[in-house]
Amino acid sequence: AATGYEAVVLGLRQGPQRVANLRKLADLARDFESRRLFTFHDFVVHLRRLAEQQPYEPPAQILGENENVVRLMTVHQAKGLEFPVVFVADAGRRPDNDIRNPVADPQNGLLLRDAVGSGMDEIPNHMLEEFRERSNSEQNAESLRLLYVALTRARDRLIISEGAMLQGWAKQIRNFIGDEIVAAFVKAGTEQEFIERAGVEVLLMRPETAQIPLGVSPRLDSPVDDQDGLAALVRRRLSFEPPRPQELIISPTALADFDRCPRQFHFRHELKLPEPAQDAAAAPSAEASAMGIVAHAVLERLQSDTTNEGKISELVDLLGIPAGLDFRTRAMIAADLARYAVKFVISPPSAREVPFFYHAGEALFVRGQIDALAVHGERITVRDYKYACAADQAGLYQVQMEAYALAAADAYPQSSVEAEIVFLKDGSVTVPITLPPLPQMRARILLLGRGIAAAQTSGDYSKKPPSANVCRKLRCGFVARCWSD
Numbered sequence: 001a002a003t004g005y006e007a008v009v010l011g012l013r014q015g016p017q018r019v020a021n022l023r024k025l026a027d028l029a030r031d032f033e034s035r036r037l038f039t040f041h042d043f044v045v046h047l048r049r050l051a052e053q054q055p056y057e058p059p060a061q062i063l064g065e066n067e068n069v070v071r072l073m074t075v076h077q078a079k080g081l082e083f084p085v086v087f088v089a090d091a092g093r094r095p096d097n098d099i100r101n102p103v104a105d106p107q108n109g110l111l112l113r114d115a116v117g118s119g120m121d122e123i124p125n126h127m128l129e130e131f132r133e134r135s136n137s138e139q140n141a142e143s144l145r146l147l148y149v150a151l152t153r154a155r156d157r158l159i160i161s162e163g164a165m166l167q168g169w170a171k172q173i174r175n176f177i178g179d180e181i182v183a184a185f186v187k188a189g190t191e192q193e194f195i196e197r198a199g200v201e202v203l204l205m206r207p208e209t210a211q212i213p214l215g216v217s218p219r220l221d222s223p224v225d226d227q228d229g230l231a232a233l234v235r236r237r238l239s240f241e242p243p244r245p246q247e248l249i250i251s252p253t254a255l256a257d258f259d260r261c262p263r264q265f266h267f268r269h270e271l272k273l274p275e276p277a278q279d280a281a282a283a284p285s286a287e288a289s290a291m292g293i294v295a296h297a298v299l300e301r302l303q304s305d306t307t308n309e310g311k312i313s314e315l316v317d318l319l320g321i322p323a324g325l326d327f328r329t330r331a332m333i334a335a336d337l338a339r340y341a342v343k344f345v346i347s348p349p350s351a352r353e354v355p356f357f358y359h360a361g362e363a364l365f366v367r368g369q370i371d372a373l374a375v376h377g378e379r380i381t382v383r384d385y386k387y388a389c390a391a392d393q394a395g396l397y398q399v400q401m402e403a404y405a406l407a408a409a410d411a412y413p414q415s416s417v418e419a420e421i422v423f424l425k426d427g428s429v430t431v432p433i434t435l436p437p438l439p440q441m442r443a444r445i446l447l448l449g450r451g452i453a454a455a456q457t458s459g460d461y462s463k464k465p466p467s468a469n470v471c472r473k474l475r476c477g478f479v480a481r482c483w484s485d
Helices: 005-010 015-035 040-052 126-151 168-177 179-188 227-238 252-260 262-270 286-301 309-320 327-346 394-411 438-458 468-473
Strands: 083-088 103-105 109-111 154-160 192-197 200-205 248-250 351-361 364-376 379-386 416-423 429-433
Touching (some): 005 015, 015 040, 083 126, 103 126, 168 179, 168 192, 179 192, 252 262, 252 364, 252 394, 262 438, 286 309, 286 327, 286 379, 309 327, 351 438, 364 438, 379 394, 394 429, 394 438
Parallel strands (some): 083 154, 248 364, 379 416
Antiparallel strands (some): 103 109, 192 200, 351 364, 364 379, 416 429
């Protein structure tokens, strides 16, 4: 930033994308350096591999998942994302077959076919054929995994185009729908037909034959060569504002931050500004954040019968050393988790790390992950873990727990829902959360969603706490940005 290089790059063609890629490169370098096991040369080799080997590393994201734009992406690049409408093109493309010669087989070493005669005819090699069969089987399995990823990127509507051939994914999709059903549709000659398969509505359609209009393509606008025209172009570009998303997909944590302070929400979740820790009371330090991440990661790996302190310590070291936690800190985390593990055996959760996505009303969708669910007959308990002390902190997470409770209520409509927070640093103290009636919780979440949409439209993210001291008690790291005293 001190060199002004980003400002120069921003003025180049596709400047915002170039700057985002630079920042992604810096993030990759920081992540590589944090491992403390590799040299600069190793990092350069890693970058070459990302650039030259498939799946290629995607460019940095400069648009949100909810922006009203069309994206061209590989299936690998779309992993973890979700869109209202998804097109999967050329599903009938012939899959790649392994025809390499020679090959390196982990079981039999280097394999190849010898050749004889002037025609260089290859002599069959049964070990090479067995390797290719295994390789093709692995590629078919990987193709099925990619097909699953491609089909599950769509939230509302999925459009699949077979293309010119009938191979690969198209054959598998036809087999799922029913080869006889598709054959009957092709023979009938109708333009389209609705069917239902496994609870999904499928519309079979024939490709439309569009008449390509003849004529000369429209001429591109001539470059601006006068000062007034250039100034008008600059003003138009600088004043451009992309349309606001028609729907809002948000996490419970972001909802809670907006409820606490709209400006804090803006800094954290929209501008994604780094949050400095000025002192212990102002904001959680980087070490405290790392401790919480490590504690949650260990809990994810614990099984219901894991009370062995040695196993817990092993997991803490495995995850805590790369995170930069010293021996004393790791021992403290292991001791806290060991105390919790005893209670964990007595009342184990029925499910861990439960993802959810639900429609809260209007254009608001809430997406997140519940730490644990405990099912007791007709009663569902939503459990959240916090690596902190319980003293007067439960109220900070009320909105977050209500959002979790709504997700559980949608998944278990016949059950009553309760919520609790387990504070791991205070002898594993469990604090029950008082939940209002479901309609009241839903109305509150929806009201927060409306507030976020209004703030995004107006650009007004006002600070909510009345003083800097209140902000410090809320552990906000942006106090200096909002208060001059």
